[in-house]
Amino acid sequence: MNLEFSPEEIAFRDEVRAFIRDNYPKELVGLGNREDLTREQFLAWHKILGKKGWSAPAWPKKYGGTGWTSTQRYIWSEENARVDALMPLPFGISMVGPVIYTFGNEEQKAKHLPGILAGDVWWAQGYSEPGAGSDLASLKTTAVRDGDHYVINGQKTWTTLAQHADWGFFLCRTDPSAKAQEGISFILVDMKTPGIEVRPIKLIDGTHEVNETWLTDVRVPVENLVGKENEGWTYAKFLLAHERSGIAGVARSKRGVERLRSIASQETLDGTPLIKTDEFARKISQLEIDLTALEFTELRTLASEAAGKGPGPESSILKIKGTEIQQRLTELTLEAVGNYGAPYARGMDHFGSNEIGVGPDYSNFSADAYFNMRKTSIYGGSNEIQRNIISKMILGL
Amino acid sequence: MDFNFTEEQTMIRDSLARLIKDQYDFDTRRKVVASKEGWRPEMWAQFAELGLLAAPFSEEDGGLGGGPIDAMVVMEEFGKGLVVEPFLQTVVLAGGFLKAGTSAQKEDHLAALISGERVFAFAYAEPKGRYNLADLETTATKDGSGWKISGHKAVVIGAPWASHLIVTARTSGGRRDAKGVGVFIVAKDAKGVTTRDYPTVDGRRASEVYFENVTVGADAVIGDPSDSLGLVEKVTDEAIAALCAEACGAMKVANAQTVEYSKTRKQFGTPIGKFQVLQHRMADMFIEHEQSVSMTYMATLKLGEDDVTRKKAASAAKVRIGQGGRFIGQQSIQIHGGMGMTDELAIGHYFKRLTMIDSEFGNVDHHLKRYTELSAAEVAVAAE
16 A cells, blocks of 8 residues: 555656646636636537547546556646646537447447547436436436337426537436336437527526436437347446546645635635634634545545446445535635625626626636535535435345 | 455454453453552553564564554454553553654653553643643753753653653743743652652542652763653654544444443333434444544545644544543433442443543643644644
């Protein structure tokens, strides 16, 4: 047991650090935590990494992964977090990609994996429905076989950034007579197919991050079915476990703690920097300690994955603790900025400028970030669902 | 980076687990704890025979060439079995000091420690000193070539079983000064040492130890008698890491027993483990244990780093383990219901041990404060 990097790993760190320094787009600097960016902004770093062959470090090498060890992947995410890099979105790389290379056929792999790796094709996730949130298996969207096509009807919701999407992966009921978790299929859908309508949902932080997706008589070729008909639930669960393992966000939260420290040394209370008051300093310490615990839990998980085990139910710990910490971080940042948490930069329509122009720069969007982060304990299987998973899969209750 | 155990470490774990299973079951432990002696010297001899007492020491010091990870492995198993014998005090603490001693001290004391014939206790705390290792009213004054020690040491764990004490005393400066802290080896039967022995709430034994003009030779001093607070902190951090490992073992068993109980205990016609409110509680207990294991690895692996990194790591671990241990202890009792309150079940004894671990070598508040001060100092240095 040791924590040291080998000389090879140090060389690797220097290599990726130099690559990021030389290639990370200057126009993206400082945008790493924002949700309201353009399609080009979201994809810029992804495309550069795609050309380099580094967009999907966790994939098996034969499908375009990097073949890095778990330590190298840890170094990679640390180095990206140092510059707050806008990483490839999860929908292609972390979600549908692994499902396609694990359960898809050769045609599907050849057709879809290159676009995911290159950042040319934007994927949307068609899972949740108005009546199927945490109880995902109660979904009602149907896909009915008609010759060489499925005809899909239904409504999906919380479809993240679907306004930019080229393709979507949808869970549809193909056998209405089966029990809830059986009879579901995993179908890939070209978002330009007639009958799909994406409508924006405005969130409490003022952003347009999610959508309703309406599907009316959408005709999809049967070759877009992944794996076997009526076995989509297995693939859906596999996807969620993969989603969870990347969700800890340790490196990014470490950056967030640094930022919080910097804000708390600039803000004052009775003339003393906030960071020098016992109350606030100890809140930061507790956060940092909890983050250390999460970091080492993730490292242990990575090590056991490297030993051949895929992401298991233990990844629920990473989801719960990772999201709690992300929430706590934005909560403390909002606390730290004090009065200047109030001005609303995204609501300037009637004020002749879209720049808010008041308060220190670091206070902008601090409340929005706090509001937005409440989503993290709800999405990806709510934190309550994660506790169900731990109690059933690990504790055997 | 590597989180695997060596073959030797796995062997230590397996053979110790077997020994505890065969000879340290809960009923046996209860009898031993209730006996006049309160521990089993013959068990200590078996630990020596298994190589546990030699495991963390280098080969040139007469050990097996292991280190803190070996101590971690042992302590975790001890935590699972609620072992009372003073491995922490003797091997980790006294051993930690003796490693920094002269070759004569090693030849005399370390050899006898490893063979199992000499048992130590660490007399550092004082009635008013709380967790501050420098807050010393005990004094050591120069006496010819040696020293004369006077003072009162509080709650010295394992002292009734010890032949020798490692004693901290002030050699100069004011009561809480960082400078002027010395470390001494004192035979418990030395003239002027008196003890008042008693049991502790978690099944161990301790003493109040009084020193009245106890004279020791120059060869009793470990390190620099005028400036050893750094050494005391280092060895104490090693003890904190080992104590965290013990807590992890105790948490693991407390969780397992609680989950098991919830599967058999029925109320309203159904096992209580089927109630979601309790399932989520036990999921949180599971998470607390896993995070404690992570923190124990982290603190143990950072013992060899620079002072600030090591201190922050030890304090961070002690904070998380203190919080996790309290949560697991309290919830284990809660889920066991009235049965958890009975002395007959093991669970209450795990709860008591976890409770005491929090206050040993500084509780959550103490270490949160220490961590915060170290962070502030780090920022100040970086700004210069």
